[in-house]
Amino acid sequence: MSGPYRGSCLCGAVRFEVDAFLADAAHCHCRMCRKFHGASFATFATAKRDAFRWLQGEDRLKRYTADNGTTRTFCGDCGSSLSFHSPRANQDEIEITMGTLDDDVPLEPSAHIFVGSAASWTRLTDSLPKHDTERSSPEVKR
Secondary structure: OEEEEEEEOOOOOOEEEEEEOOOOOEEEOOHHHHHHHOOOOEEEEEEEHHHEEEEEOHHHEEEEEOOOOOEEEEEOOOOOEEEEEOOOOOOOEEEEEHHHEOOOOOOOOOOEEOHHHOOOOOOOOOOOOEEOOOOOOOEOOO
16 A cells, blocks of 8 residues: 555645555544544544655644543644544554545555444444444444
């Protein structure tokens, strides 16, 4: 899954590039992702930090750190969610919102995570594994 792949925010003020993605993309249904994205879930792809770089607009980035220590990075102008990081995750990795990628990537999400807090109006009809919390939690039927 080698690039480089480019991405940007809605207004174009922030641009980034990723050389390669790891294979663990997922749809996250946690309440914070739903609130932050204004959607039933957010889809993230993971990359090594040394394979990711901001190309433009890094001075426009804003960060929100939640009570649980997770940090969400977004464009301060248009509000586009760009990246996510958990203090429990590998510190050498960064999660990038797949919806902000400008290029097609040969990567598909391989799981639904945090389905225990999914919106009641969401119907998961695909065959991807579904986890109550993190990917390491047991699969659930939903």
